[in-house]
Amino acid sequence: MHRILLLPGDGIGPEVVAEARRVLGRAGERFGLDLTFEEGLIGGAALDATGSPLPEETLERARSCRAVLLGAVGGPKWDALPVDVRPEKGLLRIRKELGLFANLRPATVFPALVGASTLRPEVVRGIDLLVVRELTGGIYFGEPRGREQRDGRRRAFNAMVYDEEEIARIARVAFRAAAGRRGHLTHVHKANVLEVSQLWVEVVSEVAREFPEVELAHQLVDSCAMLLVREPRRFDVLLTGNLFGDILSDEAAMITGSLGMLPSASLGESGVGLFEPVHGSAPDLAGRDEANPLATILSGAMLLEHSLGAPEAAGAVRQAVARVLEAGARTRDLLLPGEERPVLGCRAMGEQVLRELPA
Ligand code: IPM
Ligand code: MG
Numbered sequence: 371m372h373r374i375l376l377l378p379g380d381g382i383g384p385e386v387v388a389e390a391r392r393v394l395g396r397a398g399e400r401f402g403l404d405l406t407f408e409e410g411l412i413g414g415a416a417l418d419a420t421g422s423p424l425p426e427e428t429l430e431r432a433r434s435c436r437a438v439l440l441g442a443v444g445g446p447k448w449d450a451l452p453v454d455v456r457p458e459k460g461l462l463r464i465r466k467e468l469g470l471f472a473n474l475r476p477a478t479v480f481p482a483l484v485g486a487s488t489l490r491p492e493v494v495r496g497i498d499l500l501v502v503r504e505l506t507g508g509i510y511f512g513e514p515r516g517r518e519q520r521d522g523r524r525r526a527f528n529a530m531v532y533d534e535e536e537i538a539r540i541a542r543v544a545f546r547a548a549a550g551r552r553g554h555l556t557h558v559h560k561a562n563v564l565e566v567s568q569l570w571v572e573v574v575s576e577v578a579r580e581f582p583e584v585e586l587a588h589q590l591v592d593s594c595a596m597l598l599v600r601e602p603r604r605f606d607v608l609l610t611g612n613l614f615g616d617i618l619s620d621e622a623a624m625i626t627g628s629l630g631m632l633p634s635a636s637l638g639e640s641g642v643g644l645f646e647p648v649h650g651s652a653p654d655l656a657g658r659d660e661a662n663p664l665a666t667i668l669s670g671a672m673l674l675e676h677s678l679g680a681p682e683a684a685g686a687v688r689q690a691v692a693r694v695l696e697a698g699a700r701t702r703d704l705l706l707p708g709e710e711r712p713v714l715g716c717r718a719m720g721e722q723v724l725r726e727l728p729a
Pocket of ligand 1: 443444458461462616648650
């Protein structure tokens with residue numbers, strides 16, 4: 371029996387997780403996986419109910435489950451809170467507590483959606499890249515951090531800190547991924563300004579010796595952001611730290627058509643994996659049955675592959691998504707400006723995917 375912990379969270383989280391749960395349940399039946407689902411609180415929902423964005427009970431359950439499927443956290447209701455007690459803190463803490471240092475964010479284009487990108491089809495067709503983002507270090511967690519009053523003025527500070535072991539272990543994840551793909555790894559950094567990036571360049575180059583079959587390039591983050599919109603197909607695997615990875619993965623997602631399509635997996639030492647869509651809580655769409663559940667459904671596919679060792683089931687889910695899109699099913703975010711098509715809601719889109727799963 372595989373216990374899956376669902377953490378719907380805030381905004382559109384509950385709606386998209388509900389659809390992914392249905393799809394996972396069906397895939398489990400079809401492929402003989404014995405899945406059971408439990409639900410827990412995280413983010414603003416947890417804050418309101420318990421006073422903490424990550425209640426101890428949620429963390430304990432996550433530790434004992436096979437995998438966690440998370441929706442999204444945050445929303446305007448909690449926007450005025452200091453960073454330390456915000457819904458986002460719940461997400462950051464669960465990543466840290468479970469040791470989930472490796473965040474995999476694949477960005478691919480479904481052929482049916484080539485036209486949905488704001489970039490020209492010939493630029494977009496065939497994009498197939500993987501962002502490997504370090505997830506438990508860097509400026510998100512560095513000390514010292516804080517705010518103070520100095521000479522009558524408000525100051526605030528954060529520190530970007532990495533040690534060589536943190537860099538080496540995420541680098542190995544990225545090299546292994548590249549070795550299983552097209553064999554190109556681009557390390558993204560800001561070593562012309564930051565000491566911490568210079569250390570990344572050094573350590574990544576050292577780790578490269580263990581992977582002679584992978585071709586390594588170092589790329590400055592600003593020019594990488596530019597190349598991603600100019601020539602995205604040049605990239606295979608991108609390796610980077612927490613902050614640059616956050617920014618570049620949204621960019622990579624958007625050039626493929628919609629932020630509503632991109633899944634992610636966060637893996638680490640503990641054996642528990644956490645799977646979540648790259649998009650956020652989209653409060654403006656919440657409760658309207660308008661969200662796109664496909665990123666969460668595809669995160670479910672990553673869960674099947676990475677946590678349950680069920681690549682066939684994962685492939686079946688991905689194929690079902692591709693077929694639904696080929697048949698013309700679209701949520702609102704996937705429509706081009708001016709495009710006339712019937713629009714599906716979140717629930718109906720989930721239903722279509724269910725229907726396409728093999729009997
Ligand atoms: C992401 C999100 C989170 C992050 C937020 C919600 C804390 O933007 O997963 O990319 O910055 O990591
Ligand atoms: Mg982000």
